[in-house]
Amino acid sequence: MDREKLSDKLADIVPEKVTTVRNNGSCKGCPRHSTKLHVYDWLHDYPEMQDLTNMVEVQFKNTRKGYYLNSNKIDLNKGDIVAVEASPGHDIGTVTLTGKLVEIQMRKNNYREDSISGPKRVYRIARPADMEKYELAKAKEEPTMIRAREIAEGLGLNMKIGDVEYQGDGSKAIFYYIADERVDFRQLIKDFAAEFRVKIEMKQIGARQEAGRIGGVGPCGRELCCSSWMSSFVSVSTSAARYQDISFNPQKLAGQCGKLKCCMNYEVDAYVEASRKLPSREIVLQTRDCDYYHFKTDILSGQITYSTDKNNPVNLETISKERAFQIIEWNKKGKKPPRLAPETETSDVKEGDIHNDLLGDQSITRFDKKEAGGATKRRKSRKGRRPDNRNKKGRPPKQNEN
Template identity: 60%
Template sequence: MNFDNLKYISGNCDRGLSAKGVGRQDHQLNTYDWLADVPGNVESTDLVEVQFKNTRKGYYHNINGLDLHKGDLVAVESNPGHDIGVVTLTGQLVNLQVKKANLKSMDDIKRIYRIARDQDISTWNDAKAREHGTMIQSRQIAKDLGLKMKIGDVEYQGDGNKAIFYYIADERVDFRQLIKVLADVFHVRIEMKQIGARQEAGRIGGTGPCGRELCCATWMKSFSSVSTNAARFQDISLNPQKLAGMCAKLKCCLNYEVDTYMEAGRKMPPRDAVLQTQDNDYHFFKQDILAGIVTYSTDKRLAANLQTITVERAKAVMDMNRRGEKPIDLDDNKEATSERRRPVHTDLVESEDITRFDKSKKKKKKKAARPKRKDNGGEKNEHQENKKE
C-alpha cells in the first residue's frame, strides 16, 4: 500500500467543517461532493458555490485563484459592500448546480474577494446577533401600519449595511411606507423578499412525522405543486391532518412515488369490472398496486366473502366472462383443488344387483377363546415355587 496517498485520500482535516467532500456540515441544503478526491477537479472551473443563512445560496468566480475548500468562510462581492458566506462546493459539480439553478445570465455571477479575516468574521457575528431583535421589532411596525403580512425572518449582510426581510402574505401588500420606517429605525438598506409557507418551513427547519429532518430544510431547493390526486393515485386516505406537513400544506413527499404508482396502476384491472363465477358476482373492494393483488367482495358496499387474487388471475376471469364462461371460483388454486377433490357420481342401479337387499345376512359365529399359553419363563418360575414349598 502506498502510504504517500493517505494524506490525499483523507483530505485536509484541519480546514473547514468537513474533509473535502466527505461528511456533512451544519448548513442546510448541503451537497455531497463525490468528485472531491478526483485529481484536477478543483482546477476544472473557477466557479464556487457559497451558502449564506438557511437556504440562500450563490455562485461566484474565484478570479484570484484562492485555495478554497469546503467549509471555508469567504468574503464575496455584494451590492452594496460585501457579504460573508460558507463555501459548500467546488469543482465540476458547481457547473451542474448552476445549470440547475436556471440563472438568467452568467454575467450576474459576482466574484470572491478573499478568505474572511478576523475583522470580517467579528462584524458578521455582530450583525447576526441583531437579526432576531430586528424581526420582532419589524413585526410590530408592520402591525401598526395595518399591513396584512408576516415577517418570518431577517438576514443581515456580512458587513451589516443591508438587511433582507422575508415576509409571507396571502394578498398583494403595499410596503413602501414600511420600507421607509424600517430604514429610519435600523439605518440600513432594506430589501423585501416574499416567500411561501414551504420556504418558511425550510428556513425554520424541524423534524417531520417520518422522524427525519425536513426535506425543505436539508436538500430540497425548488418546490413543485402538490395536489390531492397524488394521494388518490397511491390509495392514501384523504385525511388532512396526515397529508399536511409542518408548513400546513400538502407534504412534498407525496410526489416522490406518484410516478411509480401511476405506472403500476395502468396494469391493474378497472374498478368497475364485475367478475362472475358460477356461484356469485364479485365487486372491487381494495387493491395493492405495488404488490399486484386485488381483493373482491360479493357485496358492493360491504366486505362479504372477500377473495384476494393476482392481477393476472383477475384479467383471466374477465376474459372468460367475455367469452360467456364462468369459473368455479375466483382463486385458480382453489378451483384446481376442487377439481381434484370432486366426487365421481355413479349409478348404483346399474352397478349393483337390485336383489342384493333380498339376501339374508349370515350371522357370524363367535370364535371360542383359546387358553393362553404360558411361556417357558412362567413355567420355570411356577416349578421353582412348588419346589420351595
C-alpha cells in the same frame, strides 16, 4: 476616523492571521457547517476536477446560496469562511462546493449572472475584523425581526415577517415575508429604513420555503426535504393521494408548512403506470356461486381484493391481476369459474411444505427423527433387557490377554 474603517485599512497594511473553519470534522465530500441544501461532492477525490472552473458555491444563512468567481486564485476548500462581493459592501459566507460540480449546480438552479457587471467575486478568506462585524450584524437579527413585526402590525398589513438576515458587513438587511395577496409595503420600507438605518430588501417566500429555512424533522424520521436538498417546489394536488390510495386525512397529508407533503409526488408516476396494468374497478367478476365486487387494490404488488357485497366487506377474496383478467375473459365468453381463487391456491398444503414461515420453520421438533410407520421406538424395561458388556453372571467379560 471610524474604528471599523481604521481596522480595515490596518488589515490591508499589516498581514493578519487568516481565520477560517476547515472541513476537518467530516468526510471530504460533506460540508461541515450546515446540512441545509447539502450537496455531496463525489468528485473530491479527483484533483483535476477541482481545477476545471474558478466558480465556487457559497452558502449564507439557512438555505440562501450564491455562486462567486474566485478571480484571485485563492486556495479555497469546503468549510472556508470567505468575504464575497455584495451590493453594497461585502458579505460573509461559507464555501460548500468547489470544482466541476459547481457548474452542474449552477445549471440546476438556473443561475444567471449580471449582464453588466458579470459574476460576483470572492474577495478573500475572512479576517478577524470581518468576523467581528459579522457577529455584531447577526446579533441584531432577532430584535430586528420582533420590531419589524410590530411595525407591520401597526400599519395594518396582512403579512407575516418570517425571518431577517443581515449582510456580513451590516449594511443591508433582507426581510423574508409571507403574504396571501399583494402587499403595498412602500410606507413599511420607509419606516424600516428610519428605524434600522440600513438598506432594506423585501423578499417574498412561500410556506414551503419558510419551512425549509426553519428546518425540522418529518414524520418519516428524516430531515425535511425542503431543508436538506429540495430547491425547486412543484405544486402538489390531492390527485396524487388518490392515485396512491392514501386516505384523505388532512393531518397525515399536510406537512409542517401546512401544505400537502412534497413527498406525495415522488412515487405518483410509478403508481399511475402500475394502475394502467390493472383491470377496471367497475367490472364485476361472476362465478357459479355469486358475483364479486371490487373492494381494494394493492397497486404495486398487483393484488386485488373482491367482496360479495357491493358496499360492505363480506367474504373477501384476494387474487392476482392475472387471475382477474382471466375471469373477465371467461365472463365475456359466457363462462363462469367455480370459485374466484384458482385451484392451486385453494388446495391443501402438505405437512412437509415450507412457505417461508419464520415461526413454523423454527419448530423445536424439526430435528426429531420419525420412524417409517410414524411411531417411535419404545425403550425396553430395565428388567427385560441385559446390557451388552456383561455376561450372564453379571460380571464384565474377560479381556483376551496377549
